[in-house]
Amino acid sequence: MSKKSNATQAGPAKVEVGSEIVTVRSNRVVQNNTTGPAEIVICDGKIADILPKRNWARPSGEKILDVGDLVVMPGIIDPHVHIYEPGQPAGEGFTSVTQAAAAGGITTVVDMPLYCSPPTTTLYALEKKLQSAKGKCHIDVAFWGGIIPGNQAELLPMLKAGVPGFQCFLMATGVEDFSHVCLHDIHVAMNELQDTDCVLLFHPEQEPSHSLPVQEDTMEYSTFLDTRPYTMEVEATITIAELCLQYKIPCHIVNLSSAQALPIIKDARQKGAPITVETAHHYLSLASECIPPGGIYYKCCPPIRDKNNQEQLWAALEVGEIDMVVSAHTPCSRDLKDLNNGDFLKAPAGIASLQFGLPLFWTSAKSRGFSFHDLVQLMCKNPAILSRLEDRKGSLGPGMDADLVIWNPEKEFEVNKNIIHHKDKLTPYLGFQLYGEVFATLVRGRLVYLNGKFAPKPEGDLLVTERKMPTRISSPYY
Template sequence: MELVIHARRAIVDGREQSVSVGVDGGRIVAVEPFHGLTASRVVELAEDEVLLPGLVDTHVHVNDPGRSEWEGFETATRAAAAGGITTIVDMPLNSLPPTVDVPSLEVKRETARGRVHVDVGFWGGAIPGNGGELRALYDAGVFGFKCFLLHSGVDEFPPLGPDELEADLRILREPDAMMIVHAEDAQTIDEAPAPHGEHYEGFLRSRPRGAENVAIARVIELARRTGARAHILHLSSSDALPMIAQARRDGVRLTVETCPHYLSFTAEEIADGATQFKCCPPIREAENRERLWQGLADGVIDCVVSDHSPCTPELKRPDFGEAWGGVASLQIGLPAVWTQARGRGHELADVVRWMAARPAELVGLRRKGRTVVGADADFCVFAPDEEFVVDVANLAHRNRVSAYHGRKLAGVVRSTWLRGSELTGSPRGELLVRGE
């Protein structure tokens, strides 16, 4: 073995254990009781450190190429590494061109090649008129397809209507590809008051829970009708949890994610003009947040991913009707979730399930998200009891805008390892292809 890591505390098989982990050729080759292995190189973690599997974030907007001033592969993946994330899956929109056919996928891969600090996979996009491209994109290695049910925020990635969504789900049923859906209903939002001004209450009224609920009900019905796999992105409305649970009991192939900002913040605390908190769907009230936490505890919500959607500072205008919607949080998702989770009686093993094992499982990354023999030797060394105050000046994101600035969080990432090597600044990531 090339490397052995001795960890008094590690998350293995869904629980905390004392183990020694052996690594060779970039893979985990042994997991034995503490101090039960030796190698030419030995790393012993400090008593206050816990060995976690590298986190997997399947919802990241890198925006490269085309809008790299918003983020970019180099900065996004450096921020991921700083946050204990060893694998991301990049969203198909906000880049130019969007990833809606094989040539655009190749453009994106070429842009990323040699510049990524962690492993990177890609989603494809489903837009009106590209149904004939979906199978070729899937065969080229994308992990599934993203669609919107209302305007995406960028004109080059238009939404699918109900008939188009059903047609695409039928196309994806045979290869068993997953459709991931931004589920808000356009008509409900069109009929709500338009957002404007510095007060968050106006923005919240413009994106009511009903917009999510109606759209999620539509996705459930179409997934039921077609037998295809569907995944609800960034769940914000806790009202939808009962119908999601019932759909699963009925055998609908449906999974759901939420995000650190929905689990951390509440509408009541967002100050006038604080558009760094603006995202779609929106951060909702405190009682809604608690019901989302209950949905996680009950297993109705499968995983927690960032929906890292950054922009340049000037796009975060103080008017909630004009500001770009998106929360930049890639680097600090783990401490943000852990801070809230531990106060509600959850353990680190729960956080690992939500932020590593389950996201990897959902997209078919068999060697990621778990500390088991045969997996990639991807690790996050985490000090769960150390606290810090978020300072945007210390974040690796390209633009220093964050809703978490000034917030005290628990948990510090001490180091991140990719395939048995500690990440220290040089790009070491690989571009992932589904099924490999």
């Protein structure tokens, strides 16, 4: 197959970044069970039809994007992204995060509730978040709410206002105004949310039952790793599984790092628990053995573990025991990371990777036998289901939003500061050679990113339409 694509000439002048596209053609369109030539017809931001090559026509005057052999698939949905707006002007805001997402082929992100001020734990805070986001988003954005002690009266109002679910922590977050919950708080919240279709997101760490030794050299990654052992994830996962079985409310484990927790999840599923789980790109691409002394830009919670654990995560992905792969994008500035200090215990946690999720995953996955369809399942379809967006996003078909990523899986490139669109350029992936360059991103038929350029005006939607309080449905994964 030739790597040369006529996408570089798809540039009749009428096809410009920011324009509305009515037809996308490619020899590699990833549909439910096939990858092959197809023409995607777009009308009013929706997919109107998908035609085989023999039926292609070229009406005069229409905006057609013919990308040759480049891959066309559903836009990626990242349900785990931390946006620091409002209230944190030094952090990643809606403009930069949605531009970086568009450059990475992501068409929808779901914002986490804790790193803004106020955190999204009340209806008032959700309204402030929406006001802050208005007119700044280059792609579509949805929003999680948060559960903290004492906010149970806010949960149903936020759910009705459009959040698909709520995140909580079982141990201290280090974030003011976003306290962790105890078992009593969770029971109160889950009773409040019975007979709804929401999902609860759990960070899978809880305080160990005994104190942990701390080595003297805090510039060594092993010192930090010893403070967050596997047992913290295992114990938290046991708690989450028991709650999920008791209430049968869909529960989702974010940021899974430890493969030792997977048998607990598998057992709970077999007993009927509607429980799902994600892992993040850094757990699949980075290993603790390779983290240099003082390399605090690798710090995240739960931590990056060893190569053997990483291989077990990949094996779980292959057999469907992990449902999705996300960025868990948590950018930190150089000042916050305090590079001159290099102290793993004092540095804030967080890894920036949003823009590079697709190539990070593909670079490792292609050699392991993963297909484009596997990629769509893990990064488009299942995240859409989790975020309660599967009726309009995550797959290609008539009636779905015309959210598309167009990319070259054979193209290799180097991650350097000049191509990073995150506000802060600090990332452990600098210098990485990755496969899978994004050429174009469409959101509801509009070309929001094209070959390094962004649409001049951000027109992403805020996905918070008022919701009814339906009878609880079982998790669509089962």
